[in-house]
Amino acid sequence: MSAPAMDLRSLIEDRSTRIVVCCGAGGVGKTTTSAALALAAAEAGRTVVVLTIDPARRLAQSLGLVELDNEPRRVETPGVDGQLHAMMLDMKRTFDDVVSAHSSPDRAQQIFENPFYQALSSSFAGTQEYMAMEKLGQLRATDQWDLIIVDTPPSRSALDFLDAPNRMGRFLDGTMIRLLTAPARAGGRMGMRVVGAGFTVFSRIISKILGGQLLRDISSFVSALDTMFGGFRERATATYEMLRMPGTSFVVVATPEPDALREASYFVDRLSAEGMPLAGLVLNRTHPPATTALSATRAEAAAEEVLEAGGKGAKLAAGALRVHAERMTQATREQRLADRFSSAHPEVAVRTVPAAAGDVHDLDGLRVMGAELTGPDDDTPTGTPRTRILPARRS
Template sequence: MTLDGAPGLEIDPLIDDSATRIIVCCGAGGVGKTTTAAALGVRAAERGRKVVVLTIDPARRLAQSMGIDQLDNTPRRVDGIEGGGELHAMMLDMKRTFDEIVEAHADPARAAAILGNPFYQSLSAGFAGTQEYMAMEKLGQLRARDEWDLIVVDTPPSRSALDFLDAPKRLGSFLDGKFIKLLMAPAKVGGRAGMKFLNVGMSMMTGTLGKLLGGQLLRDVQTFVAAMDTMFGGFRTRADATYRLLQAPGTAFLVVAAPERDALREAAYFVERLAAERMPLAGLVLNRVHGSGAARLSAERALAAAENLEEGRIVDQSAGKTGVRGPGGPEATSPEPEALRTTAVARSDAAAAIGSDTEIHTHTHPHTDAGDAESGAATPPAVAELTAGLLRLHAERMQVLARERRTRDRFATLHPEVAVTEVPALPGDVHDLAGLRAIGDRLAAAEGPRVTAETSS
């Protein structure tokens, strides 16, 4: 299913292409990025790829749906995958990833000093942008290991989806900032000369900082900066390398959104930003799209039929005669043909609107003959009340559909070049591999049985 006039996003050719090495799922929070990334991983693995899914802070039930009680910073193989591929999954541990970088790029003594520094412990656990930067660091590590032929990344939840792209530059600006250079100056001079320089040339500045930050905190920061001095260049180099990796032809960005105004507005910003940064956009995944099995019954007609039923103006019986009951009481007249047709269609569509295969039937009086039954059957109060309620629910659903359609049309008008796939809303949460497969089928708009690597060859 796709937006009217928008090109369709073909998921299977994307994940089947061996040249596709990285898929980045990005978008606003709460639009299903993590579920989409996991479903893509399952589908790609069952079509023959060796996949690792890097997810950020997933719901516990999603980890369990992949057969893993707990995800951590180490890729773990997911059991139950059919076909010739493999699926591994991991959850980013921000602090552990930072620790690994320190341990890999510093000698043991310096690494121990950094890891034990109070300022470093605070920085690695919660500094603004650290999670986004560490996600990119982990992506670079996984790609460098070259153990998987496809990496699916679920970007961190944040107030703005653009934080993921901005993290390397933000960290670089922090490391190149005047404050860091100020704190690095004594270490660069070195030894007692450095302390003399600090005491004589910068006593007023450090005194002010000491009052603002506290003397112990300032010393912790200075110790941290001195120990990290030789590593700062490595942070910038790796950040630049990962940024170039995201621009490479083997990377594909999938912008994930829901058919809501705020989510699609942020998706539009992200599409424009990716274009400005020359990063390859595969398309838009529109999750949780609502539908109806009775779209021919408009909201207006459903509401009108519900009002007729509630006011008793459709069809009634009196003394074995079929007629239209009005506000003033029973009338021994035949119902209008159009009213009967509207009511019959409404009853049938009301059942279809909630996905039921059972039509709502009316019951005739035992003395009513066949001719009377054909011309208009009585509607018992309980059935009329139920039918009216279903019609009102259907009207609300059709209004939601209309609102979603207007929102999607605005996005398509702004970005007609973006390929789109729509994922119908599921009736419940995803809690196992079967649910992820169902999402994968909807992502690929699969009409037939799920294809695996064994059956497609």
Template sequence: MTPRERVGAVLDVDALLADPGTRIVVCCGSGGVGKTTTAAALGLRAAEQGRRVVVLTIDPARRLAQSMGLVELDNTPREVAGVDLSAGGRLDAMMLDMKRTFDEIVVAHSTPDKAEQILANPFYQALSSSFAGTQEYMAMEKLGQLRAQADRDGSWDLVVVDTPPSRSALDFLDAPARLGSFLDGRFIRLLSAPAKAGGRAYLRAFSAGMTAVTGALTKVIGAQVLKDVQTFVVALDSMFGGFRERADATYKLLQDDGTAFLVVAAPERDALREAAYFVERLARDDMPLAGLVLNRVHDLDPSAPSAERALAAAETLAEQTGNPLTEQLLRLHAERVRVAEREVLITERFTGAHRLVPVRRVRARAQDVHDLPGLREIGADLAG
């Protein structure tokens, strides 16, 4: 099939979900395009078709919990009630708690005394709660844990990931490596060297070379903060073996044939521009792209009047002092047609530049989805 023949190729979501080789589905894209709802709908549809699914969301608005009828989600997968299990499937859901995930890693990879020291460290507390890139790194860490548990005890055969709401869709791929490089980098290790120095002679020689650096840092961030960082890094180094290696391991998991990326976008310029960047990045990093989910699309009814005809009819009614309600409805229809036409043009720019990317369109709805029936409707749209 030539690239020209592939233009407008349709994404077969049901085939993707039914394939036992699909072990991880990652929903990615810029913020506000419906990733959370898409992830939940995919998880529900897969479960009701017989897959054992866990959905991992990183959504502070907790919309996934509401949609699935749960009081709340936390760092532990919980079974979703009301799912049709007649096909033998199962649906669990959880929401990432990045600090708790970080704490669990500390406890799992250190002695009780060392863990207590790290957990009480002020620099660690700030890092685990709000440091840039921590959420994205912990999302990857939790994904790795879920996949390892699935391989170990067969709890799930499909993990659906709703990526963090970031300024840029690329943050999900870039931030973990940045955090890993920071924690495993030369500068941090340099700061930790005085505390790990084995002899006084070495420490005196090292201190002579570090005096200017540490003096400047002390003026900027304070002596206590610098001491907290040094203490934290020494403890971290003894138990982790390098954050960059952990990020690299999860990166390889994302490149595996059992992983499928679904880029989610709205038919808007900025969202599709982000989607284009992500598609190109996935290709460059040799990551398996399944296709694009184009969310909140306004359908064009070929039999309906054009915007020009609707506006002309509205003007005629206005001149004839006709029915004002009908006039307003005609104007509203004209605006909807123009929105739909604009969405088509914007989408065609993306599909023209990325001819080999299959697309699945999901129609816009009058209100947000907050329950399982609504998620089933979204899932039906995704399946076509």
């Protein structure tokens, strides 16, 4: 079956599109796809920032930069009407910025010096996803860029930031947090009398499990951060709702491999369940043949006939025919996998992108990929629509 066509050019040129989130399994070219779309949008006159949450350095390499950090860096794009910026999420620095922005200098310093905060802001499970929501919210709030493209981490954790508001809520409403903050919330010595007995028993039990010093660090951290908790949750929830609104689109990226397409199905189902706007699937690194007029079977038979006939160039011609047969076989397998995905998700638009000859590591390579992503649906060497690898069979 043929999937609906995905018009990525209209998506990135539409001024009402403000956020594009690229997600998918690891190793499918998601970072390169994000960078290529960002460059194409800049060439269309837009002011773009591409944010990667993936700690690998692929985005910087693709854009010809030595490194990326937590602040947007301008990418030199001579002759381009728009502007292109790029950045990589620094989890701890983003957390530090939030603390500085929402507390007094003395309170911020107290938090920064707390050992539990130092561990939480660097490696605590879920912190990266929450900080990704914070950073996205910050970028959108500045209104400095009219398009933000987010390159999410590899694997299913790519969508974990959608859970950030709920995780923050569960953290703040947890029994331990409520007990640790009870004295401060009750207020003064009278509050300590009210909660003192229960808190003392709780402290003794937890001290045996965690150790007295860690418990004191956690209690001190929670007390210092208590007034900021509500703002954390509110901002995460606001960003989550922003992702569901018109102006945001999710692009799922996969390769024509069983595992990658299973992950793509997971992303599609998850986005649907969350009510997130899905633009479609980019099926990357496909292998369309140079011509579809000659089947693999006929090419193999022709190779045998050429060799039997002999003559000058027979071996070369037979080799070329066999290469074509292998390419047709591979394309047929990839199309079968793509058709299986489309049968399960008939409403999802698809755009196929041929595999590049080598790694994409500069702006020229990104422009080539951008043309594949945004070119007219039927503008291909064989005339096969970009929704497919091979032409649809006639029924």
